[in-house]
Amino acid sequence: MKTDDLIKMLSTNVEPTDRSKISRELAGVVLFGAATSITIALLTTGLRSDLENAHILYFLLLKFAFAGMVVSFGVFYLSRLSRPGGEKMRSPLWATAPLVAFLAIAALALIAAPVMHLRTMVMGTEWLECLISIPVIAVVPFAAVVWFLRRMAPTDLVRAGGVAGVVAGGMSAMGYALHCTDDSLPFIAVWYGGAIVLCALAGAVLGPKLLRW
Amino acid sequence: MAANEAELKSLMVKALEGESLAYRALLDVMSRYLRAFFRVKLLGQGRSATEAEDLVQEVLLAIHTRRHTFDPDKPFTPWMHAIARYKLIDYLRRTRGAYADVPLDEVIDLAVDVDTGQAESGHDLQKLMKSLPEKMQRAIQYVKIDGLSVAEAAKRTSTSESAIKVNIHRGLKALAATVAREEKS
Numbered sequence: 001m002k003t004d005d006l007i008k009m010l011s012t013n014v015e016p017t018d019r020s021k022i023s024r025e026l027a028g029v030v031l032f033g034a035a036t037s038i039t040i041a042l043l044t045t046g047l048r049s050d051l052e053n054a055h056i057l058y059f060l061l062l063k064f065a066f067a068g069m070v071v072s073f074g075v076f077y078l079s080r081l082s083r084p085g086g087e088k089m090r091s092p093l094w095a096t097a098p099l100v101a102f103l104a105i106a107a108l109a110l111i112a113a114p115v116m117h118l119r120t121m122v123m124g125t126e127w128l129e130c131l132i133s134i135p136v137i138a139v140v141p142f143a144a145v146v147w148f149l150r151r152m153a154p155t156d157l158v159r160a161g162g163v164a165g166v167v168a169g170g171m172s173a174m175g176y177a178l179h180c181t182d183d184s185l186p187f188i189a190v191w192y193g194g195a196i197v198l199c200a201l202a203g204a205v206l207g208p209k210l211l212r213w
Numbered sequence: 214m215a216a217n218e219a220e221l222k223s224l225m226v227k228a229l230e231g232e233s234l235a236y237r238a239l240l241d242v243m244s245r246y247l248r249a250f251f252r253v254k255l256l257g258q259g260r261s262a263t264e265a266e267d268l269v270q271e272v273l274l275a276i277h278t279r280r281h282t283f284d285p286d287k288p289f290t291p292w293m294h295a296i297a298r299y300k301l302i303d304y305l306r307r308t309r310g311a312y313a314d315v316p317l318d319e320v321i322d323l324a325v326d327v328d329t330g331q332a333e334s335g336h337d338l339q340k341l342m343k344s345l346p347e348k349m350q351r352a353i354q355y356v357k358i359d360g361l362s363v364a365e366a367a368k369r370t371s372t373s374e375s376a377i378k379v380n381i382h383r384g385l386k387a388l389a390a391t392v393a394r395e396e397k398s
Contacts, residue, residue, distance in 0.1 A: 003244050003270055014228065014236045017229045084279075084299065213393070
């Protein structure tokens with residue numbers, strides 16, 4: 001095929017593109033991901049039964065805030081990474097800002113706490129459940145984020161996949177937070193953070209396979 | 214580089230608004246840069262000019278089907294470079310394992326002589342088109358090759374205008390995907 005013929009074909013009757021479509025799709029993916037994570041978590045692990053306590057509600061909100069920060073930083077970074085050359089615009093470390101900030105706060109909480117409480121604060125009672133549930137629940141939101149990325153044109157597939165994992169893990173953590181009864185800052189930082197890091201690693205491994213174009 | 218960022222970008226902005234002439238001019242300029250770029254990268258490794266042209270066409274198709282990913286608030290040339298570079302690395306990886314380690318710094322430099330040879334790739338458009346579902350074939354044939362309007366094509370195929378548009382869009386995406394997989398796989 002002659003390149004001139006291809007050019008002629010591509011440019012004949014070219015359709016205008018819809019500029020706002022990308023952000024609409026991304027917003028749709030975020031809403032869908034958060035809603036499905038919460039639904040799956042409620043259906044499988046169930047809602048914690050002690051929510052009438054104000055102190056507990058505070059921790060639930062804190063977990064939501066942490067997960068929400070992870071998702072919003074991730075989505076912002078992803079909107080760059082989804083476009084050709086987007087990986088050059090920001091350092092990947094930037095996407096980990098919420099986790100680093102939370103680890104710092106958690107470290108302060110540990111320093112302030114009595115030594116005998118340290119183990120309970122970090123390990124909680126259900127750390128393994130947390131570490132497993134968050135990546136498992138993240139599968140559906142991850143598929144939604146991949147759907148979006150496949151309509152775009154990421155040129156760094158490892159990084160795009162990794163950040164897709166972070167976003168999915170963050171959404172999943174929102175759902176899991178409704179069930180989780182381990183209420184301490186260090187627990188959230190270590191195990192929620194750890195579970196999201198696992199999602200990021202899985203995403204980075206899968207990225208080149210799923211996102212190639 | 215001879216053509217400047219401002220010129221390319223203004224063509225791209227018009228193209229995204231649906232101006233066929235601007236889009237054609239842009240594709241013309243880009244194809245010349247891409248040809249020169251891929252020839253420099255491939256001929257030095259004992260690859261043929263036809264392979265370079267395969268890649269030019271693959272990139273043009275990729276740019277077309279993913280043109281919505283260009284953000285008009287950002288410069289155009291880095292966007293184009295990123296696609297060209299991505300496709301080159303992808304091509305070298307899938308055509309020979311030994312080329313997996315492409316030094317990125319060398320690849321980035323697009324400022325090469327503009328080459329205007331009469332260029333032909335190893336792709337066969339007829340064959341590619343036949344691999345598509347019939348409704349996509351017809352939509353592309355009528356609107357993109359014969360130059361009928363979307364409304365006329367809709368009347369001829371007794372479908373809706375939006376069905377024609379969707380079929381063109383999906384058909385070209387499928388062509389781009391086939392081209393990206395068939396080269397010496």
